[in-house]
Amino acid sequence: MPIKHENAPSIGKTASCDGYSLPASRRNLRDRLPKTGFNTLKSLGIALWFMFLTFPIMVIKVSPLEKTIEWRWSRLVYVGAGAFSLSMLWRFLIYRMEAGTSFKKPLQERLSLFFQRKKSRKATALAAAFIFAALFPFIFSTYQTSIMISALMYVMLGLGLNIVVGLAGLLDLGYVAFYAAGAYCYALLNHHFGVGFWTALPLAGAIAAVMGIFLGFPVLRLRGDYLAIVTLGFGEIIRLVLENWNEFSFGPSGIAGIDRPWDFGLGFTLRGHTIYLFYIVCLLVLLTMVVVSRLRNSRIGRAWIALREDEIACEAMGIDKTRTKLTAFALGATWAGFGGCLLAAKTTFINPASFTFMESAIILSIVVLGGMGSISGVILGAFILILMPEYLRAFSEYRMLAFGAAMVIIMVFRPQGLISATRKRYEFPEEKREGEKP
Amino acid sequence: MDGDQVLQVRGLTMDFGGLRALAEVDLDVGRNEIVALIGPNGAGKTTFFNCITSVHDPDRGDMIIQPPGKAPQRINGLKPNAVTELGIARTFQNIRLFKDMTVLENVMVGRHCRTRAGIAGAIFSTKQARAEERACMDFAFSMLAKVGLGNRADEKASELPYGAQRRLEIARALATEPFLLLLDEPAAGMNPSETDEMDRLVSRIREEGVSILLIEHDMKLVMSISDRIYVLDYGNLIASGTPQEVAGNSRVIKAYLGESFDA
Numbered sequence: 197m198p199i200k201h202e203n204a205p206s207i208g209k210t211a212s213c214d215g216y217s218l219p220a221s222r223r224n225l226r227d228r229l230p231k232t233g234f235n236t237l238k239s240l241g242i243a244l245w246f247m248f249l250t251f252p253i254m255v256i257k258v259s260p261l262e263k264t265i266e267w268r269w270s271r272l273v274y275v276g277a278g279a280f281s282l283s284m285l286w287r288f289l290i291y292r293m294e295a296g297t298s299f300k301k302p303l304q305e306r307l308s309l310f311f312q313r314k315k316s317r318k319a320t321a322l323a324a325a326f327i328f329a330a331l332f333p334f335i336f337s338t339y340q341t342s343i344m345i346s347a348l349m350y351v352m353l354g355l356g357l358n359i360v361v362g363l364a365g366l367l368d369l370g371y372v373a374f375y376a377a378g379a380y381c382y383a384l385l386n387h388h389f390g391v392g393f394w395t396a397l398p399l400a401g402a403i404a405a406v407m408g409i410f411l412g413f414p415v416l417r418l419r420g421d422y423l424a425i426v427t428l429g430f431g432e433i434i435r436l437v438l439e440n441w442n443e444f445s446f447g448p449s450g451i452a453g454i455d456r457p458w459d460f461g462l463g464f465t466l467r468g469h470t471i472y473l474f475y476i477v478c479l480l481v482l483l484t485m486v487v488v489s490r491l492r493n494s495r496i497g498r499a500w501i502a503l504r505e506d507e508i509a510c511e512a513m514g515i516d517k518t519r520t521k522l523t524a525f526a527l528g529a530t531w532a533g534f535g536g537c538l539l540a541a542k543t544t545f546i547n548p549a550s551f552t553f554m555e556s557a558i559i560l561s562i563v564v565l566g567g568m569g570s571i572s573g574v575i576l577g578a579f580i581l582i583l584m585p586e587y588l589r590a591f592s593e594y595r596m597l598a599f600g601a602a603m604v605i606i607m608v609f610r611p612q613g614l615i616s617a618t619r620k621r622y623e624f625p626e627e628k629r630e631g632e633k634p
Numbered sequence: 635m636d637g638d639q640v641l642q643v644r645g646l647t648m649d650f651g652g653l654r655a656l657a658e659v660d661l662d663v664g665r666n667e668i669v670a671l672i673g674p675n676g677a678g679k680t681t682f683f684n685c686i687t688s689v690h691d692p693d694r695g696d697m698i699i700q701p702p703g704k705a706p707q708r709i710n711g712l713k714p715n716a717v718t719e720l721g722i723a724r725t726f727q728n729i730r731l732f733k734d735m736t737v738l739e740n741v742m743v744g745r746h747c748r749t750r751a752g753i754a755g756a757i758f759s760t761k762q763a764r765a766e767e768r769a770c771m772d773f774a775f776s777m778l779a780k781v782g783l784g785n786r787a788d789e790k791a792s793e794l795p796y797g798a799q800r801r802l803e804i805a806r807a808l809a810t811e812p813f814l815l816l817l818d819e820p821a822a823g824m825n826p827s828e829t830d831e832m833d834r835l836v837s838r839i840r841e842e843g844v845s846i847l848l849i850e851h852d853m854k855l856v857m858s859i860s861d862r863i864y865v866l867d868y869g870n871l872i873a874s875g876t877p878q879e880v881a882g883n884s885r886v887i888k889a890y891l892g893e894s895f896d897a
């Protein structure tokens with residue numbers, strides 16, 4: 197009888213691994229790789245190909261004024277040498293990964309072991325992080341604190357999107373729509389009715405959640421690419437509505453003069469406000485972490501993961517697919533709503549330009565880079581993706597380039613993200629663990 | 635439908651485009667019975683399971699179930715999860731475990747339809763939610779122990795060997811507390827000793843009051859454990875009866891061995 201092996205290699209040795217085709221998983225990659233490791237000839241071929249491709253722009257220089265053509269042959273050599281060594285490096289790294297000498301995973305394992313062995317270590321680390329966070333705004337300047345607030349906001353957004361993408365496996369490219377909903381909720385309520393931050397915060401979350409369900413219904417039947425396209429469209433629609441519906445959203449000029457969170461009548465300076473907001477964000481991030489980690493190991497969280505892993509088996513286990521998808525959309529959106537409300541309070545000015553597809557892409561990158569489904573991964577991802585560009589402003593033109601390269605490299609060498617999600621281990625009395633030996 | 639039946643299927647017909655995968659199939663499963671559904675490859679056995687569990691919507695026919703202590707109920711057009719909730723659980727021919735979850739969590743997912751904790755319960759970690767979680771875990775663990783996977787609870791499901799994955803699917807299905815269990819080739823790819831173990835496991839499950847409908851190609855297993863056998867060929871029911879009756883049926887032998895082997 198035929199036994200269907202789902203992971204059977206579908207492509208043989210002929211498929212190359214030159215980075216043109218990105219493998220979905222490490223296992224796939226292994227099946228595609230020639231087992232001989234890396235050969236120089238292929239790198240040479242790649243170098244020649246690059247020399248040919250870049251020939252017109254790198255070598256020929258036409259100067260229309262002097263009507264001369266300058267041939268810069270030396271550059272050809274640089275391109276060739278560069279392409280060759282990069283290709284060799286690439287092959288070497290893949291080879292090493294194949295040989296099982298990857299260095300990142302043991303690090304993660306060593307770290308988690310380090311914390312598991314003694315409970316006190318975890319407590320110490322948490323206390324240290326807590327004290328550091330508490331003192332942060334007093335050690336660093338207002339500028340640094342403000343950057344940190346952004347990073348923490350993205351941690352929150354990342355953790356929210358992590359519910360939808362990482363846990364429930366629904367590729368949502370329109371996350372920014374809920375972010376915008378939260379921001380405009382606070383901005384409009386504040387502008388028209390003078391509603392304060394703390395009142396608007398839960399409202400923003402609730403409105404975003406309702407919108408999440410609203411988006412969830414039409415896309416219930418869609419999966420994968422189709423879901424991604426529809427949610428992408430949804431995000432753009434919301435932005436276009438905000439841009440064009442002047443009576444409602446004040447169009448492209450946006451809304452200015454939004455109140456900062458109420459300062460208890462103490463008359464905070466800008467620095468005071470920044471510090472205050474920093475603590476608010478810290479609190480919200482902490483709240484998000486607790487909520488997400490609790491959800492992840494709950495009945496609902498398991499249903500989300502089951503849905504991600506196998507829809508048919510999930511339904512056969514008695515899980516209502518519709519409901520599970522909608523709760524994922526709604527809960528993910530809630531955090532975007534909170535994030536939007538914070539953004540409005542932080543910048544005191546919002547306009548539709550803050551809610552382009554780029555935002556969705558960044559938040560998604562945080563989740564993917566950090567590690568889908570992993571809380572610490574998302575935190576790390578947000579810090580890397582938000583803080584790095586801030587501190588490397590000098591290279592800002594190459595930001596997107598570095599961004600893209602980082603994503604490609606991560607997808608090839610560590611498809612599960614920087615920190616892979618681990619599942620909870622349950623405690624049982626040893627005597628109950630009978631059965632066959634592994 | 636009389637009181638001794640748990641499943642009654644009448645005139646079940648399912649077309650895939652021009653292909654008639656099931657043609658007017660009638661089938662009954664009695665209470666506490668082990669019934670086997672056999673037939674050559676592509677006969678429509680898995681399609682039959684898929685119709686009962688609402689993965690497919692059959693074109694014609696009635697599927698009626700009778701959960702213990704309840705009135706008979708037609709299950710055509712229900713959602714798959716509703717069918718499971720009524721008490722029909724299944725395993726899959728091409729194993730469909732939740733690969734990234736631990737073995738125990740896979741079984742805990744099976745408890746979903748028998749537990750109630752919601753979002754608020756999880757977020758606030760209420761006493762009620764924690765108690766339910768604990769009970770869910772214990773139940774799942776006892777299911778694992780039943781199929782002999784008690785000491786592998788924390789492993790990733792995808793890391794289990796093939797035979798253990800099949801047993802885990804059964805544990806997961808049992809966690810939904812079914813009165814009727816549908817097993818799609820539970821012994822596929824197993825060696826003789828594993829098959830024997832599967833034989834004992836299935837018998838044990840029946841002794842606990844679960845009726846079983848099973849698809850299987852291993853004739854030794856089918857003949858030894860089933861009370862009755864149905865034979866499908868190209869979507870048509872060509873024979874049914876006790877193992878002895880079916881084994882001697884000439885149409886069955888023809889279907890399995892081809893026309894040229896006239897018995």
Ligand SMILES: Nc1ncnc2c1ncn2[C@@H]1O[C@H](COP(=O)(O)OP(=O)(O)OP(=O)(O)O)[C@@H](O)[C@H]1O
Pocket residue numbers: 197198650653655673674675676677678679680681682727
């Ligand atoms: N979703 C589908 N769409 C179209 N055709 C299908 C579908 N599922 C099954 N079929 C066809 O229906 C027929 C019966 O398939 P089915 O899987 O039920 O066979 P089976 O008896 O389970 O065979 P096996 O012993 O190989 O598992 C086959 O010809 C198959 O190709």
Ligand SMILES: [Mg+2]
Pocket residue numbers: 679680681727
């Ligand atoms: Mg089949």
